[in-house]
Amino acid sequence: FIVAFAFLVSAGVYAQNTVSGKVTSVEAGDGLPGVNVLLKGTNQGTVTDIEGNYSISVESDGILVFSSIGYITQEIPVNSRSAINLQLEADVRNLSEVVVVGYGTQNKRDVTGAISTVKAEELSNFKAAPSLDQALQGQATGVQVSSTSGVPGAPTRVLIRGTNSISSGTEPLWIIDGMILSGQGGGEQGGLGRNSATVGQNPLASINPNDIESVEVLKDASATAIYGSRGANGVIIVTTKSGKGGKGTTDLSVNYGITNPVRGPEEIGFVDGSTWLSLVDEARANRGLPEFDPNALLNDARDPTAVLDRSQIANTNWFDEALRQGSFMDINLSTSNATEKTNYYLSGNYREDRSILEGGRLRRYSTRANVDFYPAKNFSVGSRIALSYTENQRAPNGGGPGGNSNIARGGYNMANSGALPIFPVFHPTIRDPEGNPILFDPLSGRNLRATINRDNYINDLETYRAIGGLNLDYKIPFVEGLSVRSELSFDFQHASSIEWGNTVIREGSKYAFDNGTTFRRLNYNLYGTWNRDFGNIHNINLVAGAESTEQQTRRRNTEAQELFGEAQDLGSPGDVQRVSNGLGGEQYFRGFFGRFNYKLMDRYILGFSFRRDASSIFLPGNRWNNFLAASTGWIISDESFMENITPIEFLKLRGSFGQTGNSAINPLGTETGYTGW
Numbered sequence: 001f002i003v004a005f006a007f008l009v010s011a012g013v014y015a016q017n018t019v020s021g022k023v024t025s026v027e028a029g030d031g032l033p034g035v036n037v038l039l040k041g042t043n044q045g046t047v048t049d050i051e052g053n054y055s056i057s058v059e060s061d062g063i064l065v066f067s068s069i070g071y072i073t074q075e076i077p078v079n080s081r082s083a084i085n086l087q088l089e090a091d092v093r094n095l096s097e098v099v100v101v102g103y104g105t106q107n108k109r110d111v112t113g114a115i116s117t118v119k120a121e122e123l124s125n126f127k128a129a130p131s132l133d134q135a136l137q138g139q140a141t142g143v144q145v146s147s148t149s150g151v152p153g154a155p156t157r158v159l160i161r162g163t164n165s166i167s168s169g170t171e172p173l174w175i176i177d178g179m180i181l182s183g184q185g186g187g188e189q190g191g192l193g194r195n196s197a198t199v200g201q202n203p204l205a206s207i208n209p210n211d212i213e214s215v216e217v218l219k220d221a222s223a224t225a226i227y228g229s230r231g232a233n234g235v236i237i238v239t240t241k242s243g244k245g246g247k248g249t250t251d252l253s254v255n256y257g258i259t260n261p262v263r264g265p266e267e268i269g270f271v272d273g274s275t276w277l278s279l280v281d282e283a284r285a286n287r288g289l290p291e292f293d294p295n296a297l298l299n300d301a302r303d304p305t306a307v308l309d310r311s312q313i314a315n316t317n318w319f320d321e322a323l324r325q326g327s328f329m330d331i332n333l334s335t336s337n338a339t340e341k342t343n344y345y346l347s348g349n350y351r352e353d354r355s356i357l358e359g360g361r362l363r364r365y366s367t368r369a370n371v372d373f374y375p376a377k378n379f380s381v382g383s384r385i386a387l388s389y390t391e392n393q394r395a396p397n398g399g400g401p402g403g404n405s406n407i408a409r410g411g412y413n414m415a416n417s418g419a420l421p422i423f424p425v426f427h428p429t430i431r432d433p434e435g436n437p438i439l440f441d442p443l444s445g446r447n448l449r450a451t452i453n454r455d456n457y458i459n460d461l462e463t464y465r466a467i468g469g470l471n472l473d474y475k476i477p478f479v480e481g482l483s484v485r486s487e488l489s490f491d492f493q494h495a496s497s498i499e500w501g502n503t504v505i506r507e508g509s510k511y512a513f514d515n516g517t518t519f520r521r522l523n524y525n526l527y528g529t530w531n532r533d534f535g536n537i538h539n540i541n542l543v544a545g546a547e548s549t550e551q552q553t554r555r556r557n558t559e560a561q562e563l564f565g566e567a568q569d570l571g572s573p574g575d576v577q578r579v580s581n582g583l584g585g586e587q588y589f590r591g592f593f594g595r596f597n598y599k600l601m602d603r604y605i606l607g608f609s610f611r612r613d614a615s616s617i618f619l620p621g622n623r624w625n626n627f628l629a630a631s632t633g634w635i636i637s638d639e640s641f642m643e644n645i646t647p648i649e650f651l652k653l654r655g656s657f658g659q660t661g662n663s664a665i666n667p668l669g670t671e672t673g674y675t676g677w
Contacts, residue, residue, distance in 0.1 A: 020055040021084040023048050023066060027647045032088060035068040036138045040075060043126045045138050065125060068141075073122075090649060100216045100237050102226040102609075103527050103593065104543050110599060112607050112631035112654045113223030116140035118215040120241070127255045128328060130353050130362065131205045132212060132238065133158050140217045152328075152353030152362035153205040153392055160219050160234030169664025172217075172234040173227055176207070177384045178469055179489035180230075180523050180549060201362075203493065206388040206465045208349040208366045210253070210332040213241045221658025225629035226593050228613030229661035240384065242370050243336040243343030250335040259326035259356055265319040265415075273315040273421040294422060298441060302401075302507060305430055306441035314424035318415040321425070321448040326356035345370040357412055359452045360395035364388060378475040384489075385468035392461040395452060400445040404559060404577050405511050407501040410445035411452065419446045442504050456504045458568050465493040469523075481532040491521040500568045510563040512570040514556075519585075521551035527593070541597040546590075553585035587667065588616040605633035609658075617667045629658030 023035045031052025038045035039056070040063040048054045058064065060080040067073040071088040078084070097108045099117050108117075118139045129135040133156045137145040144159040160172050174181040181203070216237040218224045224231030271279070280292045294308040334347035346369050353362045366388035373381045398409030399418065410419060423446060426437035442450035451457055469489030476482040499513040527545020534540075562574030593611040611627045633654040636642060642651070 017060040017078065017080065017082065018055060018057050019064065019078055019082060019084055020053070021086065023052045023054065023086050023088060025071075026087045026089040027649075029087075032068060032071070034141050035066055035071075035088065038065045038067070038125060038138060039063070040065050040125060041127060043128055043134070043137060047138065067122065067139075100214070100239055101223065102218070102235070102237075103525070103545060103595070104529055104541075106541075106597070109635065109650070109652070110597070110605055110633070112605055112633040113218065113656060114142075114220035115223055116143070116217040116219065118217070120213050123209055123212055123215070126209075127330065128257050128259070129209065130328070130351065130364075131156065131202055132207055132209045132215075133202070133204050135209050136215065136217075136236075139215075142219050143217055151355050151357055151360050151395065153201045153390070155202040156204070158236070160217065160236075164233050165662055165664075167665075168662045170233055171664065172236050173224075173230045174204070174236050174238070176238040176467065177240055177489070178471065178487040178523070178525070179467055179491055180521065181467070181491060201390070201392050201394075201461055201463065201495075203463075203465075205362070206364065206366065206390050206463060206493070207386065207467075208332070208347065208351075208364075208368065208388070210330075210334070210349060211240045211345075211347055211368050211386070213239045215239075220656055221660050222607065222609070222629040222631040222656030223658075224660050225627045225658040226595060226609045226611055227660070228591055228593070228611035228627045229589070229615050229625065229663040231627070231660040232662035233664070240368065240370055240386075241334075241336065241345045241347075242372060243338035243345050248335065248337030251333070253330070253332045255328075255330045257328050259328070261323065261356060264323070265317070270319070271421065272317070273313050276421050277310075277313060297420070298423075298444075302443040303441055305427065305438075306444070308423070308428075308440075312424070312428040313422040316419075316421050316423060316425055318419040318421065318448050319412075321452060322358055322412045322415045323356055324358050327354045328352065341374050343372050355395060357395040357397070359393065359454055361393045363391045365390075378477055380473045382471045382473070383468070384471075385466070388463075388465045390461075390463045390465075392463075393454075394459045394461060396457055396459060398445070401443065401506065405499070405501070405513065406506055406508075407457065407499075407511055408443055408445035408447075408451050408505040409457065410448050410450075414445055414451075415448060418444075419448055423447070425449050439504070443507060445505075450505050453504075455502075457501045459497070459499045461495060461497040463493060463495045465491075467491050479530075482528065482530045484526070484528045486526045487524070489523045491523075492519070494518045498569060500570075509561050509575075511561045512559075512563055512573070514558045514570040516556040518554045519551070520553075521549065523547070523549045537601055539597075539599040539602075541595075543595040544593070546592050548591075549589040551585065551587050552583060554581075554583050556581040585667075586616075589663075590614045603635035603638040605631075605635075605654075607631040607633075607656075613661065615663045617663050617665060619670065625661060627659045627661060629656065631656035631658075 023032045024030060025032055033048055033050045033052060035048040036045060037054050037056055039058045046054055046056045058078055060078055062078045064076050064078060066086055066088060068088060071090055074086060076084055076086060098105045099108050099111060099115055118136065122139055123135045126135040130152055133145060136143060142161045146157050148155050148157060158172055159170060163170050218235040224235045227235055277292065284292060298306045298308060330351045332349045336345040349366045351364045355361060368386040370384050395411055396409040397411035397413050399414055401408050424440050427440045430438055432438050439447055439450045441447050445451060469487060471487045473483060473485045495517045497515045502510050525545055525547035527543055530542040532540050557580045558570060559578045560570060560573030560576045563571055565571055591611055591613040595609040598606045609629045613627060614624045633652055635652045637648055637651040
C-alpha cells in the first residue's frame with residue numbers, strides 16, 4: 001500500500017502583490033481568451049480577456065495555475081514579480097481520452113457537441129470549496145458558478161451559457177453515477193428545511209468532492225437533447241472514482257485553512273457612534289430640524305426600559321458581534337484496488353466549516369463504497385453507494401420580530417442597517433438582581449449579542465442522505481459490438497430542522513418550529529449499445545433505450561409557544577399554533593431515447609439523437625413531446641493537404657442543431673389554492 005499524507009494551511013489574508021500579463025498560444029502566438037488564472041490552493045482567481053490579458057492580486061510567494069481546455073496546464077511561481085507572460089501549448093494527447101456523454105462514452109476527438117471535461121486533479125485545487133458545485137468555479141468555459149451566500153453549505157447557483165429562462169428554472173441537470181440529483185421539476189436544490197431568517201442548505205453539500213473522478217459539462221442542444229424535457233439548462237455528468245489496475249493504494253489527506261472577509265467593515269467605511277451622531281445632527285440642522293433623539297428609534301413599545309439619553313450613546317462595533325475568523329478542516333481517507341474479478345474504491349470523509357458569521361458551523365460525515373464485480377465472461381455487476389450526515393448550525397440573519405414566531409433574529413444584515421453604533425450592548429443604568437448589567441433592547445433584534453447567542457436562539461438543520469445504485473452490463477457474445485446495460489439508482493434524504501427562541505429575544509413565552517422533510521427519488525434505465533467498425537473506413541455507434549423516474553416529498557411541521565423546560569426543542573408545548581403534514585411533490589418522468597453516430601475514414605462525423613419524453617408536471621395535453629438533435633464534424637487536420645502545415649496539430653470544424661425542454665416549472669401553476677407556509 002502507498003500512503004500519501006498532505007497537510008495544507010491556507011490563510012485568507014489580504015493581497016500583497018498585483019501580477020498582470022498576457023497568455024498566448026505556442027502555436028500561433030495569439031492571445032488566449034478565457035484562460036483560468038488561479039492562486040494554487042485557493043479559489044481566488046480570474047480569467048484572461050479577449051486579448052489574453054489578465055491581472056490578479058496574490059501573495060508574493062504564491063503559485064499561479066494557468067489552465068484552459070485543450071491546453072497543457074502550467075504552474076508558475078510568482079517570486080515577487082509584477083508581470084508574468086506565458087505561452088500555453090495545445091494538449092493534443094487529451095484528444096484520445098474518453099468522455100462521458102448521455103448514456104454512453106465517446107472518444108474526445110469524435111465529439112461533435114459542446115462538452116467540457118474537468119478531472120479530479122483540477123477539482124483538488126480548491127481545497128476550500130465545501131461542495132462539488134463550488135469546486136467547478138472557473139474550471140469549464142461557459143459555466144458560471146456563484147454562491148447565494150458566504151455561509152457554509154449555502155446553495156450555489158450554476159448557469160451554463162447564461163440564463164436560459166425568465167420564469168422557469170435555470171439550473172442544469174445534475175447526474176451522479178446515473179442518478180439524477182438536480183431540482184429539475186423537484187425544487188429541492190433551493191435548500192432543505194425551513195429557512196426562516198437564515199440561509200438554506202445546498203443538497204450538494206452532502207457529497208464529498210474528494211470522491212469525484214471526472215465531471216462532464218454538456219452545454220449545447222446537440223449534447224443535451226437526449227435528456228429531453230430536462231436538458232434545456234445543460235447537463236452536468238459526475239463520475240465517481242473506482243479501483244484501478246495495479247497495486248492497491250491508500251490515501252490520507254488533511255487540509256486546514258482560515259477565512260476572513262475579503263472586504264470588511266473598515267474597508268467599506270462604517271463609522272463609530274460619535275461620528276454617526278454628528279453626521280446625523282448636521283444633516284438635520286441643514287433641514288432646520290432639532291438634534292437627533294435616539295428614543296425616536298427605540299420607542300417600539302416592546303421594551304419599556306430601552307431608553308437612551310444622548311449622554312449615554314455608545315461606540316459599539318456590531319460587526320465585532322456578528323463576524324469572526326472562519327476556518328475549515330477536511331480529513332479524507334480512501335483506499336482502492338483492482339483485480340481480475342473485482343475492483344473497489346472505499347472512502348470516508350469528515351469536514352467542518354466554521355463560518356465567518358458568529359454562531360454558524362457546518363459538519364459533514366460521509367462514506368462511499370464503489371464496487372465492481374466480473375463474475376463471468378462478458379458480464380459485470382457494479383454498485384455505488386454514498387452515505388452522509390450533515391449538521392448545520394445556522395446563524396440568524398434576519399431583523400426585528402414579527403409573525404407567529406415573533407422572535408428577534410438580528411444578524412449580519414442588521415449590523416449593516418438597524419443596529420446603529422450609538423446603541424450599547426448592555427443597558428447603561430439597569431442591573432439584574434445579582435448586580436450584573438442586562439442586555440439593552442434585546443427584543444428589537446438590534447442587539448446582536450442577544451440574538452446570536454445560542455443560549456437564546458438556534459436554527460439547526462440535520463440531514464441524512466443515501467445515494468446509490470446498481471448496474472448490470474452484458475456484452476452479447478453472438479453479436480459483435482452489442483452490449484446491454486441496466487441501471488437502478490436511488491436518492492433518499494431526510495432533513496430535520498428546529499428553530500427555537502427563549503424570552504430574552506421573544507415577548508411572552510418560548511417558541512419553537514419543528515420541521516421534517518423526507519425526499520425520495522428512484523431512477524431506472526435500460527439501454528443497448530452497438531459499436532462496430534467496418535474495416536478502417538466506417539464506424540457506427542447506436543444507442544437505444546428507455547428511462548423512468550419518480551419522486552416524492554413528505555413534510556411534517558409543528559409550530560408552538562408556551563414551551564416547558566429548558567431543552568431547546570419543541571417538547572410538549574402549552575399552545576400549539578399550527579400543525580401540518582402530508583405528501584407532496586409527487587412527479588413522474590418517462591422517456592424513450594436513441595442516438596446514431598457515424599464516422600467515415602476517421603474524420604467525417606455525423607450524429608443524430610432522439611428522445612420521446614413525458615412529464616407529469618405538464619397538463620395531459622402537453623405531457624409528451626419529441627426532442628431531436630443533429631450534428632456534424634470534420635477533422636480537417638487529418639486531410640492530406642494539412643500535412644505540411646506543422647503549426648496546426650489538430651483542427652476540427654463542427655456544427656449542430658437540437659431541441660431541448662425545461663420541466664423546471666411550477667407543477668401547480670394552473671391550479672388555484674391557498675398560500676402555504
